[in-house]
Amino acid sequence: MDAASEGDRGGLRMENIIEIKGLVKRFGDKTAVDGLDLSVRKGELFGFLGPNGAGKTTTLRCVSTLTGFDSGSIVVAGFDLLKNPAEAKSRMGVIQQQVSLDKDLTIRENMISHAMYHDIGKAERNKRIKELSDFFGLEEYLDKPVDSLSGGWKKRAAIVCTMLHHPEVLFLDEPTSGLDINARRLLWDVIKNLNDDGTTIILTTHYIEEAEALCDRVGIIDKGKIIALDDPQSLCERVGKVAVECHSGGKTDYRYFKSREEANTYASSLEGDVSIRATNLEDVFVEMTGKSVGGQK
Amino acid sequence: MSNLLTETYHVAWGDLMFFKHNFWNILVMSVMSPLLYLIAFGYGLRSGQTDIGVSYVAFVIPGIAALSSLSSSFSSTATRMNVQRLYYRSFDEMMMCPLSLPAIVLGKSVLGLLRGMLSCFLIYFLGLFLAPELVLSPLVIICILLACMVFSMLGMMAALLAKSHQSMATLNSLLILPMTFLCGTFFSVSSLNPVFQAILYCMPLTHASEIIRASALPDYLDFPWMSLVVLVAFGIAFFAIDLYLLKTRKV
Numbered sequence: 001m002d003a004a005s006e007g008d009r010g011g012l013r014m015e016n017i018i019e020i021k022g023l024v025k026r027f028g029d030k031t032a033v034d035g036l037d038l039s040v041r042k043g044e045l046f047g048f049l050g051p052n053g054a055g056k057t058t059t060l061r062c063v064s065t066l067t068g069f070d071s072g073s074i075v076v077a078g079f080d081l082l083k084n085p086a087e088a089k090s091r092m093g094v095i096q097q098q099v100s101l102d103k104d105l106t107i108r109e110n111m112i113s114h115a116m117y118h119d120i121g122k123a124e125r126n127k128r129i130k131e132l133s134d135f136f137g138l139e140e141y142l143d144k145p146v147d148s149l150s151g152g153w154k155k156r157a158a159i160v161c162t163m164l165h166h167p168e169v170l171f172l173d174e175p176t177s178g179l180d181i182n183a184r185r186l187l188w189d190v191i192k193n194l195n196d197d198g199t200t201i202i203l204t205t206h207y208i209e210e211a212e213a214l215c216d217r218v219g220i221i222d223k224g225k226i227i228a229l230d231d232p233q234s235l236c237e238r239v240g241k242v243a244v245e246c247h248s249g250g251k252t253d254y255r256y257f258k259s260r261e262e263a264n265t266y267a268s269s270l271e272g273d274v275s276i277r278a279t280n281l282e283d284v285f286v287e288m289t290g291k292s293v294g295g296q297k
Numbered sequence: 298m299s300n301l302l303t304e305t306y307h308v309a310w311g312d313l314m315f316f317k318h319n320f321w322n323i324l325v326m327s328v329m330s331p332l333l334y335l336i337a338f339g340y341g342l343r344s345g346q347t348d349i350g351v352s353y354v355a356f357v358i359p360g361i362a363a364l365s366s367l368s369s370s371f372s373s374t375a376t377r378m379n380v381q382r383l384y385y386r387s388f389d390e391m392m393m394c395p396l397s398l399p400a401i402v403l404g405k406s407v408l409g410l411l412r413g414m415l416s417c418f419l420i421y422f423l424g425l426f427l428a429p430e431l432v433l434s435p436l437v438i439i440c441i442l443l444a445c446m447v448f449s450m451l452g453m454m455a456a457l458l459a460k461s462h463q464s465m466a467t468l469n470s471l472l473i474l475p476m477t478f479l480c481g482t483f484f485s486v487s488s489l490n491p492v493f494q495a496i497l498y499c500m501p502l503t504h505a506s507e508i509i510r511a512s513a514l515p516d517y518l519d520f521p522w523m524s525l526v527v528l529v530a531f532g533i534a535f536f537a538i539d540l541y542l543l544k545t546r547k548v
């Protein structure tokens with residue numbers, strides 16, 4: 001990189017690799033993202049949770065320049081998306097929610113095509129493809145047409161495509177949806193390894209245990225706004241570390257308490273099937289977004 | 298400049314592989330419809346002399362080349378882009394990469410250009426045997442190349458505007474099909490009444506037919522330089538619109 005563009009990055013050491021300020025995206029009169037602010041630190045593994053239609057995919061599409069936005073600013077690795085799109089793009093990789101390989105080509109051709117889009121030279125390209133497909137166990141599929149692979153293997157191939165240019169930030173939109181348990185565990189390892197190697201990772205998921213297992217910090221988004229953002233532990237504490245579940249009359253009631261004692265006191269006042277346990281991210285999620293799902297908790 | 302060419306090649310590479318994988322298929326498809334037109338219109342309907350002094354077959358072959366440049370280039374580019382955009386989503390993948398927009402417009406037009414050229418030259422070479430009046434000169438090649446490029450970029454425009462596969466089909470039957478038959482391909486536009494003529498001269502295919510035919514029959518027709526200029530202008534306009542559509546892509 002030359003000195004001039006290094007200067008554009010606004011200081012060499014950046015804490016935040018992604019900075020989103022006041023992002024607004026409307027579709028007609030529907031506001032999908034509504035003044036969203038978000039900073040993701042370099043090297044972080046960040047999880048994006050939220051109900052269907054909350055605006056997760058739309059936010060990722062804005063950041064990955066697939067769609068324009070109505071107002072706000074996005075800075076990726078120090079480059080403003082509107083002013084320096086090419087610089088920003090070459091530092092990120094995006095795995096879309098749907099598999100997005102060209103089905104008229106083989107897996108290898110898809111990879112080569114990607115490498116070419118990023119202007120990676122032939123020797124380097126072949127080395128990377130070999131390296132990554134060995135790692136993912138994709139060697140034997142390389143010269144097969146895309147549709148002869150199952151969903152999970154397509155996903156892995158898509159990840160290889162996205163990793164070819166060594167992105168500093170990787171976005172994964174529901175990377176593990178539709179994968180079997182083994183494939184999911186494998187992908188978790190992959191994600192962790194990439195993160196250990198220094199890649200910042202931002203993923204969206206509907207699997208709470210995934211966010212709990214992987215993420216340093218979690219942001220919960222609802223109706224286009226971040227409504228909570230912290231590490232999983234703190235989020236649980238915010239709601240109340242101890243959960244009391246009470247099943248009676250065909251429905252389950254949840255209450256959260258700061259301490260075991262408070263929970264015990266409350267539980268002893270209840271009738272029916274009562275259980276006390278530690279609050280998990282799922283509780284946090286339901287507690288914070290539940291009001292909007294069907295209008296009840 | 299060399300940068301733009303390299304990038305264009307990188308964008309086009311996947312489509313070139315597609316072309317390679319499906320070569321025989323494409324070849325058969327490319328030759329089928331022009332051949333049918335030639336049989337139906339060239340031999341089935343009319344024969345004898347035209348008023349410019351050549352046989353109707355010699356008159357109609359450049360017209361069929363022109364319409365092939367439209368139908369083949371337009372539909373290859375439009376269909377492939379539509380599929381990549383709406384179904385494979387691999388178009389999105391490309392848009393996320395640091396490529397310049399002119400390279401994307403040019404690169405994505407390459408497939409249509411190639412298929413158009415293949416169609417046009419197959420029919421034209423056949424024509425050289427059937428109609429001795431026809432000549433093969435650099436000007437003919439340039440005219441066909443230009444027409445294919447222009448219609449390929451038009452196809453891209455259609456694909457970028459289309460919200461679904463259905464809207465492409467509608468566009469095809471409302472705009473492309475009438476153009477195919479009316480724009481000086483099977484009959485001379487100058488034989489029509491002035492109002493109709495004026496309308497047809499607003500269509501790029503009319504100009505493509507005129508320049509391809511005139512370049513193919515240099516001993517019988519004066520080359521309409523104005524039509525060449527107009528077609529180039531159409532090309533620049535389509536290029537600019539494609540750039541604009543890519544830049545302001547909403548979905």
Ligand SMILES: Nc1ncnc2c1ncn2[C@@H]1O[C@H](COP(=O)(O)OP(=O)(O)OP(=O)(O)O)[C@@H](O)[C@H]1O
Pocket residue numbers: 027030031032050051052053054055056057058059548
């Ligand atoms: N192309 C579009 N046109 C119109 N509305 C859209 C479009 N894309 C998204 N939306 C709307 O924007 C809102 C946010 O959608 P988005 O896909 O970002 O949700 P999400 O959080 O990714 O949901 P999911 O968990 O189901 O993937 C939804 O209400 C959706 O209907």
Ligand SMILES: [Mg+2]
Pocket residue numbers: 056057058097173
């Ligand atoms: Mg989504």
